[in-house]
Amino acid sequence: MRRHTRFIVAGVAITALATAVLCSVTIRESFLVLTNDNSGEVLLMARLGEEFSVSFIHSVNISPVTEIFQIQDGQIVLAALEFETFGAGMPTALEPGQELIRLPDGGMRIEGFDRVINSLRFIIGHTTEHTLHIGERHIPLKSLDAPGQPVLFEVIRFNIWQRPR
Numbered sequence: 603m604r605r606h607t608r609f610i611v612a613g614v615a616i617t618a619l620a621t622a623v624l625c626s627v628t629i630r631e632s633f634l635v636l637t638n639d640n641s642g643e644v645l646l647m648a649r650l651g652e653e654f655s656v657s658f659i660h661s662v663n664i665s666p667v668t669e670i671f672q673i674q675d676g677q678i679v680l681a682a683l684e685f686e687t688f689g690a691g692m693p694t695a696l697e698p699g700q701e702l703i704r705l706p707d708g709g710m711r712i713e714g715f716d717r718v719i720n721s722l723r724f725i726i727g728h729t730t731e732h733t734l735h736i737g738e739r740h741i742p743l744k745s746l747d748a749p750g751q752p753v754l755f756e757v758i759r760f761n762i763w764q765r766p767r
Contacts, residue, residue, distance in 0.1 A: 631649065631759065631760055632649075632650045632673055632676070632757055632758070632759050633647050633648060633649055633650055633757070633758050633759070633760060634646070634647070634648050634650045634654060634736065634755065634756075634757060635647050635755075635756045635757075635758050636734070636743075636746065636753050636754065636755055636756075637753070637754050637756070638747055638751055638752065638753065638754075639723055639751075639752035639753065639754040640751065640752060645746040645747055645753065646734075646741065646746055648736050648739070648741075649736075650673060650736065650757065651673075651736075651737060652672055652673055653670065653671065653672050653673070653681070654671055654673075654734065654735060654736045655668050655669060655670045655671060655734075655735045656668070656669050656671075656724065656732060656733065656734055656735070657669075657731075657732075657733050657735065658724075658727065658730045658731055658732045658733070659727075659729065659730045659731050660685070660689075660691060660692070660730075661691075661727070661730060662689065662690040662691045663687060663689030663690055663691065663692065665685065665686045665687050665689070666685070666686055667683065667684070667685045667692075668683070668684040668685075668735075669682075669683055670682040670683070670684070671719070671722070673757055674718075676757055676759055677718050677719075677720075677757070678718070678719045678722050678755065678756075678757055679715075679716060679717060679718050679719065680715045680716075680717040680719055681713065681715055681716065682711055682712060682713045682714075682715065683711070683712045683715065684705070684709055684710070684711045685709060685710055686708070686709045686710070693712060696712065697714075697715075699714045699716070700712055700713065700714035700715065701713050701714055721754070722754070722755040722756075723752055723753065723754050723755070724743065724752070724753050724755070725750065725751070725752050725753075726743045726744050726746075726747055726748065726749045726750060726751050726752075726753060727744075727749060728749040728750070732744070
């Protein structure tokens, strides 16, 4: 009976170890990775939930704009746009499936873009105040690199052995 018990204990231990290894390889965590699109230098790696946004001062109508992005199946999707005023460079009509919501502060939000962004890039502005918002973090892009530099945004999924510390 003791030999039988040893085989059961060994089988349970091997199963537990195999499950732990399998989980550590297959369970992945999403990170938003910002790189200088010219040099490839990594500027920021941040753990990512399901959403992030970038706010800036619109260069034509000189008013605040926030683009809200969601992560769906590892892809960046433009979900919504918040702005204070209509004007050049801003949406003037809703597309099918979109909704205009008036915000309490007088601004507007258009939801329902659902547009996959295959290549999300921002040029760090001199006066546009590009700011990345992830959860409670607010990161001015000019704190990561010089104005005029192109920043590439990518979602990279790491398993427990790959993820950055």
